[in-house]
Amino acid sequence: MSFMVLSEDRIAGNTVHKVLKLSDPAGLHWAEVWPSLGCNCLRWSVPGPLELLYVTPEWENNPVPTRSGVPVLFPFPNRIRDGRFAWAGREYQLPINGPDGRHAIHGFACRKPWRVLETGSDGTWGWVTAEFHGSIDAPESLALWPADYRIRLTIALGVDQLSFTARIDNPDTKALPFGLGYHPYFAFPCDECLVSSPAQSTWELIENVPTGGRVPPRIDLREPTRFAEAQLDDVYTDFSSPTQVYRQGRIEYPGVGAVEVWVSPGFREMVAFTPPHRRAVCLEPYTCTTDAINLQMRGIDAGWRVLAPGEAVTESVTYRFVR
Numbered sequence: 001m002s003f004m005v006l007s008e009d010r011i012a013g014n015t016v017h018k019v020l021k022l023s024d025p026a027g028l029h030w031a032e033v034w035p036s037l038g039c040n041c042l043r044w045s046v047p048g049p050l051e052l053l054y055v056t057p058e059w060e061n062n063p064v065p066t067r068s069g070v071p072v073l074f075p076f077p078n079r080i081r082d083g084r085f086a087w088a089g090r091e092y093q094l095p096i097n098g099p100d101g102r103h104a105i106h107g108f109a110c111r112k113p114w115r116v117l118e119t120g121s122d123g124t125w126g127w128v129t130a131e132f133h134g135s136i137d138a139p140e141s142l143a144l145w146p147a148d149y150r151i152r153l154t155i156a157l158g159v160d161q162l163s164f165t166a167r168i169d170n171p172d173t174k175a176l177p178f179g180l181g182y183h184p185y186f187a188f189p190c191d192e193c194l195v196s197s198p199a200q201s202t203w204e205l206i207e208n209v210p211t212g213g214r215v216p217p218r219i220d221l222r223e224p225t226r227f228a229e230a231q232l233d234d235v236y237t238d239f240s241s242p243t244q245v246y247r248q249g250r251i252e253y254p255g256v257g258a259v260e261v262w263v264s265p266g267f268r269e270m271v272a273f274t275p276p277h278r279r280a281v282c283l284e285p286y287t288c289t290t291d292a293i294n295l296q297m298r299g300i301d302a303g304w305r306v307l308a309p310g311e312a313v314t315e316s317v318t319y320r321f322v323r
Helices: 139-144 292-297
Strands: 004-012 015-023 030-034 040-046 084-087 090-093 115-121 126-133 150-158 161-169 176-178 194-196 201-206 209-215 233-237 246-253 257-263 269-273 280-286 305-307 312-322
Touching: 004 115, 004 126, 015 115, 015 126, 015 150, 030 150, 040 161, 084 292, 246 269, 246 280, 257 280, 305 312
Parallel strands: none
Antiparallel strands: 004 015, 015 030, 030 040, 084 090, 115 126, 126 150, 150 161, 161 312, 176 305, 194 246, 201 209, 201 233, 233 269, 246 257, 257 312, 269 280
């Protein structure tokens, strides 16, 4: 089976956006990438047909890129407490943009246009590679972060697979701290759908921000849990220190199949979230926990990463539909 990449103009929010559609020739496997809206992979469909990602009904009028599809969270995922942190002897204050009006949330990349570097296809995959470079694509953010940053992301579609491979590098002369996360909204068509994860514990949260301690899960997803009973907003951790690609979570559609979340070892945390008023569940792979930069400064291993000048790292996430 060969794949192809098509470019289409779409209107959302009274603006024309260039949308890249990855597809097989029959249109049975396809996905949509919106580079101008945070490089969000907004839709993913497999034969059935079954659209696996949730898209808000208001998308065409109000395309908020953090509430649909697969937002990319960089250079930090989730919240930084009060939008404040200290690094290398300097204090930073980020814009307060969290839903509770208290914290900074989800970094800079998910709300900005990305530059497309390449599209391609072969007999196995169709792909889009795009880049977000702080000093080029969000120069106003440079005063808000300790160093310039760059992420190059390849979103690839295969048979029953959707993969995200990110190469993060430090183009600055100073050390670059960062965290990376993805915030997929998986559609939940019925209350009998099940969500599960092998995580053994969670970070203790107060008002959605970790205290630094770990506790037994409020909802233990090692036992598959019905969507109707899964009121989730938790940071899961302790995945038995994997050294290779491992399955971090699973969503089962009874009688149809399941979506499995497979990640490289750098993704050591996972947020599980059921957004209010939306038939969706989010299994969010993170390289660090919420507010990791402040926890790390307290001597807590929160997964915060630091790249030396010129250093780079690559991490991957693959969503597999299992029939």
